[in-house]
Amino acid sequence: MSFASLLDIELKKIRRSKIFMLLFVAVVILWLPAILNTNYSFETDAAIGIASEYNFLVQGFLALAWFMYPASMVVSTVLLKQLERTNKGMLKMLALPISSAKLCLTKFFILLLLAGLQLLLNFGVYYAGAALVSQRFAYNFLLPPLFVLKETGLLFLAAIPMLAFFWLLAVTIQTPIFSIGVGLASIVPSILMINTKYWLFYPMSYPFYLMTAEYCKLAANLGSAEMPLIPWLPIAIGITVSCLILACLRFGQAERNC
């Protein structure tokens, strides 16, 4: 069975899962406070040396990267895992003459697709919000699409190690409350981790660190936070690959041992 047809089947499975609605509502809720904010402070922006249109974008993306995006992805892993729980779907999958590693990677790819989908929805809602705010304050908050796409793409890439870790949690921990609990609890300290030098080894802090670094780059008076490609990239690739290898090895183990 080709990877494409496996992907097609997985997409069919999540068709009626309402995950699209959940991801969409999440980004709408994210941008709502920024849109409804009636007293936008242009003075604060000037004080930290950032153009208001950039600050509007970065504040939303920071909130997304800190909690909303990782938490939505934990919910997505629950979806992928629970779909196979009902009616013993996992046993049926394992009975097929397809390598379980391939099945595991297909599911991870679906997780990546859901992550991409949420970021694209965020892209759309950002423009709708920026257009509304521009009208209200008679100031152009709209940024060039290429720049916003670049930020979105960077956020997606930086979050891949985190997604691999969440997927590993979902695959290895059989009790749902533990896998979700560890996933959600691991998001909370990322705000503390980015202030230490250990953030490099904590994949949950990558998206938030990246956005903080972008914020510092855009704001003249905010100090500096750099995301050095070396040693970050090798560590991030190492974490992703090892999480995926472990997930592939553990995929379906609990059902096989029954």
Add this chain to the structure above:
Amino acid sequence: MSLGLEWQKIKRTGVLWTFLGGGILAAVVPVINLAARSEMYLRLQDSPVDILFKGNWQLMALLNILLLVLGACVLYHIEYADNGQLKMCSLPIKESTLFFSKLGLMTGLCLVSLSLEALGMAFCLSHWFNLSQSLCLELLKYFAYAFLLLLPGGMLALILSAFCKNLWVSLGCGVIGVCAAILIPTDNFILNLFPFALPFQVLTLNTEQAVCYLLASLGEVAFMALMFLGLLKIRRTLA
């Protein structure tokens, strides 16, 4: 009887361990924070309990509310997973009794995790400040307030779980609610009445506002209980 039944049901779900683990994790927050930045906190002139709450409660409250959302999802998921709900409905107990038993159980579990957090703070008080009887009483007052403000959030999470059959939908709705609560500015009184935002409030010297939040919290609990009973009736009529 019903509460005992609910207690037995959660035996192999890991709910109890999650609440214990979550409580310990939240209790460790002030200890680590003080160990790392004790000079900054010891320089402050406020009451020690006030200092501890102002410095750590946002993170601890976030963990608490996430714990409640997660606990609520799993408490109802065990009913929906193998059609347990249908079996419960065939018993001579009201559907609302099931809900209120689960609520009672969750309240008890919440008390366990809050007690662990109070112990964590008491350790901080005895190690970095001088733990006296009056400080203990003040700590208890702060935690009692925090407990009462957590109730509406827990109740809303449980109502969401009762009406969403799929674990990811109830969890997703809960997580979105918590995200919305994080985004609400702390100084806006009306918006902070949102059940998931209430737990982030700390008992302050402004007693008038504290009483308002407390009354609002109890009012929300009563309103949501009535709303749940109404929704149950509607669901039964439509089913």
